[in-house]
Amino acid sequence: MKTLTSVCVYCGSSSRVADVYKDAAHTLGEGLARHGIQLVYGGGRVGLMGIAADAALAAGGSVVGIIPEHIQSAEVEHTGLTELIVVDSMHTRKRMMVDRSDAFVVLPGGFGTLDETFEILTWKQLRLHDKPVIIVDVDGYWRPLLGMVDHMIAQGFAHSGHRALFTVVDEVDDVFNALAHEPEPSLKIRSQKL
Structure with a gap:
């Protein structure tokens, strides 16, 4: 695997969650900084997003941080980042996060996290990118989702090979080992824009 310079983190913006999830966000942010890897994320100062950013800093x-104007106007942007980019839409935000990142790490989160995760997996399935996607199953949080993926495969709506689009680890500390052992990209990436 080539040397990673930046990792996009998808995670929740809620603060009303168990400490085990907050601890995971802190550990990931700190770990990225310790490994010299830039953290790219949605630009918020709240929830796991803010915890990961603060720990890295x-x-x-x-x-x-990359944040749409309509979220920034709600005064939830993190003002102490290395760089804060304000964009016009969620679509622009997600595209820019992909462009600025060498890999993706998914922590627990809600609808927004699911949206980002499935979009990046779909783009990988369509061979629009071949970057690593690591799902951190903190305290079994993603177990129901992983069961749903298996159900989709069993029912014929996804191919069994699609399970290889992502790697699952149980602990944040395992993220860096998983990234280090990702194979070199092997897909012929399609040239059209994401």
Whole structure:
């Protein structure tokens, strides 16, 4: 696997969650900084998003936030980042997060996290990118989702090979080992724009 310089983190913006999820966000942010990897995320200061960003910054890391105007206007943007980019739409935000990242790590989250995760997996399925996607199953949070993926495969709506579009780890500490052992890209990436 080539050297990673930036990782996009998808995670929740809620603060009303168990400490085990908050601890995972803190550990990931700190770990990215310790490994010299820039954190790219949605630009919020709340929930797991804010915790991961703050931990990376406190550990001396670089953090890029990309936030749409309509969310920024609700005063939830993180104002202490290395770089904060304000964009016109969620679509622009998601595209820019992909362009600025070498890999994706998914922590627990809600609808927005699911949206981002399935979009990046779909783009990988369609061979629009071949970047690693790591799902961190903190305290079994993603187990029902993984069961749904298996159900889709069993019912013929997804191919069994699609399970290889992502890697699942149980602990944040396993993320870096998983990224280090990702194979070199093997897909012929399609040239059309995402």
